Amino acid sequence: MKIALANLRAPSSPAESVSLACAAIAEAGRSGATVICFPECFVPGYRWPNAVSPPPDPVFLEQALVVVAGAAADARIAVILGIERVTDRGLQISACVFNPDGTISGWQDKGQLDPDEEATYPAMGIDRHVFTVGSLTFGVVICHEGWRYPETVRWAVRRGAQVVFHPHASVAEPGSYRPVTFADPANTFHEKAMLCRAAENTCYFASVNCASEGSPTTSAIARPDGTLLCYQPYGREGLLVADIDLSAATGLLASRCKISPM
Template sequence: MKIALATPHFPTSITDGLNKVEQLATDAAKQGAVVVCFPETFIPGYPLADVEVPKASQEELAEALNKVCEIAKANNIAIIIPMDWYEDDKFYNLAQVASANGEVLGYQTKNQLDPSEDTTWQPGTERRLFEVGELKFGITICHEGFRYPESVRWAAREGAHVVFHPYLSGSDLKGNQITEWCNPNSPYYEKAMMMRALENTIYFASVGYAMKYQESTSAIIAPDGKCLAYQAYGQEGVIVVDIDLGKATGLLGKRFKPELYR
């Protein structure tokens, strides 16, 4: 079963973002992927300090989600589209999941915000598992997946074969350029991706933006911690990887004893 990780440049607008979704989702579908994941709050774009991202209204966000559903249906591919979302007087950082039929399957909120995000979004409180055909997956968003292994453990214990991890790290304006996967001098992010897979014996699919000064890249990690493929640093594109659901046994996730930590 093939899954895809889309690594777009930072969108200049919602329209630009949707164009990139269409382009990369079409590419992923042509390569046979059943699902493609985009990076954190790709609609309208993560509110970086060094980029002007106008806040979108809920009407614009809902309209964008409709458009993503149309793209999913037209290409017969499920799409994980991280975005801003207003609901019940809350403002969430979440990821919507559109089925290959163009239906919204639901969303996963970011529940453990980075301290720097406390004044931007409200944290969600629920976790859920998604199913696309035979594939069961969870979603953990950026900081949550990097610093809270429990968010991945939860999905592994619910039977997830993969946890998708939309994130943003880096900048287009300043920073260091990375050229080697998991280099000891790089920030910790790629090392955390390895851990999330091998702590649970499941696949971990981490999806970031293509930026000039990325602090890590998009990658799919096997249940034994091996990096199966990663996106070239700084380059927009999609990687499609054939995963073996039989290898995602969840062995170490299932051996976790929650009663020991209460």
């Protein structure tokens, strides 16, 4: 089975986020991928702390879902779209999962916010889900919750997920280390955590970020034994498409956990 990660540039506007997403969906469909995953809040664009962003626009977000649904149906591919949504609890970081016919399979809301996000995205999710397309069962954990709360990954694998997708958002900070090789010991722990999440649970872990100059993390896929399957060169925009062997994702170590997760 092929899966695709949309390692695209950060959109310059909400409108561009939708056009970039649709182009990537079409390309992933042509590649033969079963599913494509986008970075965190790719639509309308992640709201960085201390940056000026337009106010949430529920009408735009609803229309974006309609357009992306059409692109998924045209390409016959499942889509995990990092998106924000307006709820009665406030603005929510979420992922909308589309079936290959363009219908919405469901949502995975971010349940563990980074402390820096709480002022911008006050709403937190309380429910976790797994999704199925064909022979693939997968979960979604969003950025901080995948880095700092490994229970979120184990929850999905214990419920049959062979792949856990990890949309995230990360850019270079002033004076930060700028890696050129994956999981460089001089870099932060984050890329090592990708390998750990896979090895801890005997699953594939597929993490996707936008392409940007000096980014501390790139998009990558870790095998169920914790080794690296592939990664996107740092700062290079494009799809990361990989063949995975679902029979290797047994979930063995997740299933052997004697402590009840979440």
